[in-house]
Amino acid sequence: MKIIDRNYQKEQDYDKVLSFLRREYETDPHYPGWKAQRFEDMEYRLNTMYICMGSEPWHPCVHLWEEDGAIVGLCVGERKGENFFYVKKGYEFLYPQMVEWTKNNMFVEEHGRREHTFWVCDVQRELIDILQSQQFERSDCDVHLMEHAMTDIQEPTLPEGFRFVYGTEIKDIVLKTNISHWGFNPDQEGIENTACTEANKNRARAPMFDEQFEVMIQDPNGELCSYACLWVDNDTRSAFVEPVSTREKYRKCGLGKAMLLAVLHRCKENGVTRAYVEPFDVWRENFYASAGFRTYGKMGIWTLSETI
Missing domain, CATH: 3.40.630.30 (Gcn5-related N-acetyltransferase (GNAT))
Structure with a gap:
């Protein structure tokens, strides 16, 4: 089947993207992609906040790859210059064209340079190899991917009167x-x-x-x-x-x-049956660990700066 790529359109694609994320989650609860909840939070909450702060709507930051009308690849960013890549298992061959599209469309210009920022899960080895071959560098900041299996949840305690x-x-x-x-x-x-x-x-x-x-x-x-x-x-x-x-x-x-x-x-x-969180640093990871969350993976921030 021929694979096409196109821009996201909320009216026709919102439920379709959620179905894609849910389907991949059901296949693998540690699927290296946004949870459906995060996509909805972005659509309803963060998008509104950014618009109120003077930014453009986030919809141009979402791009789809489809085969026979079904989503097989997704690029999504909270805002321009912050990009996440997800593919259906077996479609990793799409990564090179996804990276190319994102580099051409989702960069940020600062001080005469093009700045590219990609957020990549450590299990996305094929994607990491591509970025390394293009001189992307990983920053020191990691995003910790954590889950709670909803067993043995501690009983909460509060100070007196709270x-x-x-x-x-x-x-x-x-x-x-x-x-x-x-x-x-x-x-x-x-x-x-x-x-x-x-x-x-x-x-x-x-x-x-x-x-x-x-x-x-x-x-x-x-x-x-x-x-x-x-x-x-x-x-x-x-x-x-x-x-x-x-x-x-x-x-x-x-x-x-x-x-x-x-x-x-x-x-x-x-x-x-499962709860997830994505803390951005060690002290937050320790906080969630104290409540029973366990780290199952990490996401790295990969950057490239190019002279215009």
């Missing part, structure tokens, strides 16, 4: 957004980030988003301290962690771990 609350109890999207945002950006404590708020308003429309898998912690005075959300895909009975944060003044109290364990219990009660 309690869990869920998204079904707190409907105020602005409030929930602030708690999450301030956890990642303590220098902006007390300031609303309108881009994040609009992104989370749109996230609420996502088919997989479910408020019962949002969990927060209140202190004895009723003030919210922490926020976590898991995206649950009922088709694959899997969950994806995005995000987890604790406000600076409440850190070092075990709140983040307790919150994560609480929502993992809720996921298990709802039939989830």
